[in-house]
Amino acid sequence: MHLDTEHNNAGKRAVILVSGGLDSTTVLAMARARGYRCYALSFDYGQRHRAELFAAERVCAALGDVEHKVVKLNLDSIGGSALTDTAIAVPEEETAGIPVTYVPARNTVFLSIALGWAEVLAADDIFIGVNAVDYSGYPDCRPEYVAAFQTMANLATRAGVEGQTLTIHTPLMHMGKGDIIRAGLALGVDYALTVSCYQATDDGLACGKCDACRLRREGFREAGVPDTTRYLS
Template sequence: MTKPRAVVLVSGGLDSTTVVAMAQAQGFEVYALSFDYGQRHRAELIAAERTALSLGVAEHKVVSLDLRAIGGSALTDSSIAVPETESEGIPVTYVPARNTVFLSIALGWAEVLDSQAIFVGVNAVDYSGYPDCRPAFIEAFETMANLATKAGVEGRRLRIHTPLIDMSKADIVRRGSELGVDYSQTVSCYQATDEGLACGRCDSCRLRRAGFEAAGLADPTRYI
């Protein structure tokens, strides 16, 4: 029996790698999609290639686009420092419209693949400061996707799956570990070295470390 296809957004980090394993556990054939968008380092793209290979996805595609052209984020503008202390409001690591852009391209590939499923690892618990990680955004995008595509007009309704949306980092780590995810292959740090070593100080590093501690599991992250 042919498995249904799913496009899964893959950054190379802990969350998106877990989503790949979860999609596979649900019986989907995974088509992984990553973006070379002008981010601060390429270590996460190398990690994405590594994890896609180890998890045995059907295909891994990397799409190039340059969000440095508009900047506005510590992840795409080297003149904006990555914060190493907690802050209020929307953090400067928010990349303007990034999830909207990424999901739009994923939508196009899903149509080409005749897929009715897109998986994305957004999380409203740990990243509540990001407006494009909220359930309301995902619901609105899904509505738009089914209005704007040939597949949607013809009745092949697409669904955006967000399996991590209400999970804590500890729950994500536990679930991924149950599914056999090798987290030592992933890179979550906002300012990792070329070799993929994590700073241990940025928001992403702090959340990741706390997740392993709360889950009661050893943290395999390679720190500077």
């Protein structure tokens, strides 16, 4: 893992994982501010909250990526998560342990495809908006997971074997949601374009009750700025 502090990346290519939510949109803005040429990558993976894909299109257009690629997967074919199996209800109360909204191996699958695209683009950098502070207990959002994946990436690729070091950037890893929102606003992010809700309507209306909505709402309170999210109630 690495966090740039200098804007010395002008012209460098980077793959940015963009879900259409608050965190990944902030990461895209951060990568652009650091001078990277951003290649945004989103996934149509069978998620029940498909409004996030429309949000990803909006934020990529607004922030000016070089290319936005949407890769179709069928993680709903294996299920195991409230986000990919409509028979499992999205919890509307806080739960202990790893919640049912955890999608098995999702970040590993997403990062693997990002790694492949980075090789094709001859890009040394991948950005992902994982967070160890407000991460809902997901095991694939922890610093040790990202560090392990980065080690694997540099062992498993032609680029790595030939001496091209790939870095996984996690600029939000140790930031609270309020700090993330303040950072994004300073970079001109319009959070009204984003969707975080696990069960948003097709029009992007948020339930206001799931974990993602609670974290988002609390983040705006912490940041001391109006919450522009469109809630059902």
